[in-house]
Amino acid sequence: MQQQVEHKELDHSTVILRMEGISKQFPGVKALERVQLTLHRGEVHALMGENGAGKSTLMKILCGVHRPDEGTILYKGKPVVWTNPLEARENGISVIHQELNLSPNLTIGENIFMGSKLPRNRLGMVKWNEIFESAAKILKSIGSDLDPRASVSTLSVAQQQMVEIARALSFHAEVLIMDEPTAALTDKEIDKLFSIIKNLKEKGVAIIYISHRMDEIFKISDRCTVFRDGNWVASMPIRETNPEHLVQLMVGRELKDLFQRPxxxxxxxxxxxxxxxxxxxxxxxxxxxxxxxxxxxxxxxxxxxxxxxxxxxxxxxxxxxxxxxxxxxxxxxxxxxxxxxxxxxxxxxxxxxxxxxxxxxxxxxxxxxxxxxxxxxxxxxxxxxxxxxxxxxxxxxxxxxxxxxxxxxxxxxxxxxxxxxxxxxxxxxxxxxxxxxxxxxxxxxxxxxxxxxxxxxxxxxxxxxxxxxxxxxxxxxxxxxxxxxxxxxxxxxxxxxxxxxxxxxxxxxxxxxx
Missing domain, CATH: 3.40.50.300 (P-loop containing nucleotide triphosphate hydrolases)
Known part of the structure; x- marks a missing residue:
């Protein structure tokens, strides 16, 4: 089995995304220093590191929020530089944000299809029934029975997170970025999410998974990449590491040095x-x-x-x-x-x-x-x-x-x-x-x-x-x-x-x- 993992690492035909030599500087802060990331179709790739390590900056570059100061992005074998998030999303790169990014005064259905071209009749009126039916299907596919006509303002944090996931899936993503997607979910909802991830993998979707929960990383990931202080530290199959080793790579010190209450x-x-x-x-x-x-x-x-x-x-x-x-x-x-x-x-x-x-x-x-x-x-x-x-x-x-x-x-x-x-x-x-x-x-x-x-x-x-x-x-x-x-x-x-x-x-x- 280990040989198969290593073979996949070397199989360039499955590579959907390659980011090389990416650097980004903000006023007074060097966020990224020539980092790299390689992503294969049908894999879950854990992106790890302390907050401030550069993970979010790299993802913002990938989805068009920022432009890199230097480096190249190869997507499906072609060099790309997105000018805005909508362009990245239309090309199959979707994000589930850590911080909820919904409009509370709108319905669940409106939030799911926000930014999409809405179906209209001959008079140019939006076909709301069609939108709510489509939203209900997406919600059902992730095991949610939320009413698409309900206002987002009435939802709990966990329910809002499920709407975020449904919205990301509505764009038929080929690369899906999940930034702390389980932070507000119950164990039952996490199991549903992992089932969704498994189905997406089988369809060839590549998933970048950002989480600080070690049990999740080892349960769901195929490979991992570690950043520290804006620098690339290591990439490896998840089976070749363990929690203590990853913590040491992330923080530069061993687990025993971390907080223990006297x-x-x-x-x-x-x-x-x-x-x-x-x-x-x-x-x-x-x-x-x-x-x-x-x-x-x-x-x-x-x-x-x-x-x-x-x-x-x-x-x-x-x-x-x-x-x-x-x-x-x-x-x-x-x-x-x-x-x-x-x-x-x-x-x-x-x-x-x-x-x-x-x-x-x-x-x-x-x-x-x-x-x-x-x-x-x-x-x-x-x-x-x-x-x-x-x-x-x-x-x-x-x-x-x-x-x-x-x-x-x-x-x-x-x-x-x-x-x-x-x-x-x-x-x-x-x-x-x-x-x-x-x-x-x-x-x-x-x-x-x-x-x-x-x-x-x-x-x-x-x-x-x-x-x-x-x-x-x-x-x-x-x-x-x-x-x-x-x-x-x-x-x-x-x-x-x-x-x-x-x-x-x-x-x-x-x-x-x-």
Whole structure:
């Protein structure tokens, strides 16, 4: 079998795409330095590397968003340079983006066929029934029973991701780029996606698969390419490597050097007042009589399947959701929180699940994003003191190790891990008592994930109470002192870090009785 893999590597007749010597520079940043990528028909090729390694830049070049400064792209044996994404898509190169890119005010069917030539009758009127029927067929092909006439604004993150996948498949792609496609999907939906990928492979579609989840890489990929700091490091059949080897190639250090929570840091809770206490919290949608406590210096993990109510819980505490009953106490005192402004005033901070939609001002600079919550502290006679703002921003950049060319760099141009650090730093600027993190390392590479885990741990050591939601059970187990497991809007179980295992968490998350 190994010989077959190597033979495929050398079989130039199956090559659909070859990118050679690709370089790209942005102001102050060398994003790519003469990198290469070879893609065969009917293969899944994992593109790996830390955020900021150059993966996204290379994919943007491939799909026409950017033009390379140097290098060649051979597609189906011919040199190409796309002038825009539509041209690339019309030639069979389609993308499923990591960050959802849908129009919430339009229907599912409209989103799926957005950018396509819509069928019209003799009078030039759009044949909407035909569009919705076609959308329903595509959705059915990926095992989804979503109504094409429903508005995207009514969908969950996981459902929106399925619409993204359906839209990409509607263009009959020959090269399909999947950037963290499973980040918001349930296990059942991931299985459906892998079934779709298998069918696409059999039809000869070449798939570039970007993911930080090692189990997925080894389950679905045929070959892999690793980038580091804008440079090509290695390409190989997936059977010739292992997770430890790939991590070492990606980050330049071994797995044992990555974050391991010190065992001696368990929190002594005797005689302490919870910094956050929730009693009988019930909302209009899913939360039912939720009780929890978070103590100063403690990290409490919240686990559960998609739809269990984890995000709804932190949003309710933060004053986003309307409550039917229940009370919230900060340092033992009952507080009334009916909006995020009230929550912030009480020392509660929330790093949301979707950093681009809910956490960042993409058109503003890093320094403006960092200090947005405390800009009033930098005013004198109504005028912003930019020198002090620069100094304040630089302090957080150094403290959290945010990689930027300058504090004036637009936050939209940072890697996912660095964007997440910017959101985290902004909330630290208000000096919170409670920090709630919803999927803090979603779409973040191994190295940045380690850094964020370390930051969370260090913050807890200063006496901050931390509530962490994560769909990745190894992450929950790695950072938490205690773990709460949610199921259908309720806390199903509470586990200490010593007794918790992935198997126990899944047992309770799927409805098992405590």
């Amino acid at each position: 065992k001696e840091t368990s929190v002594n809770l005797k005689g302490k007042t919870p910094v956050l206490e929730v009693k009988g919290l019930t909302d209009k949608k899913i939360l039912k009589n939720v009780n929890l406590k978070v103590y100063p210096g403690e990290i409490v993990g919240v686990a559960g399947l998609v739809g269990a109510g984890r995000s709804e819980l932190v949003r309710a505490i933060f004053g986003v959701s309307e409550l039917i009953q229940g009370e919230i106490r900060i340092e033992g005192k009952k507080v009334a929180i009916t909006s995020p402004i009230h929550a912030i005033a009480q020392g509660i901070a929330l790093v949301p699940e979707s950093r681009k939609e809910q956490g960042l001002f993409l058109d503003l600079s890093v320094k403006e994003n960092l200090l947005m919550a405390v800009l009033q502290n930098y005013r004198k006679s109504g005028v912003l003191q930019w020198k002090k703002i620069d100094q304040g921003a630089e302090g957080y950049i150094q403290k959290l190790g945010i990689k930027v060319s300058s504090p004036d760099q637009k936050v939209v141009n940072l890697s996912g891990g660095n964007q997440q650090k910017v959101v985290l730093a902004r909330w630290l600027s208000i000096q919170p008592k409670v920090l709630m993190l919803d999927e803090p390392t979603r779409g973040v590479d191994v190295g940045a994930k380690t850094e964020i885990h370390k930051i969370i741990h260090e913050l807890s050591q200063t006496g901050l109470g931390v509530l962490v939601i994560s769909s990745e059970l190894p992450e929950i187990l790695a950072v938490s002192d205690r773990i709460l497991v949610m199921h259908e809007g309720r806390i199903k179980a509470e586990l200490s870090s010593k007794e918790a295992t992935q198997e126990k968490i899944m047992y309770y998350a799927t409805g098992g009785k405590a």
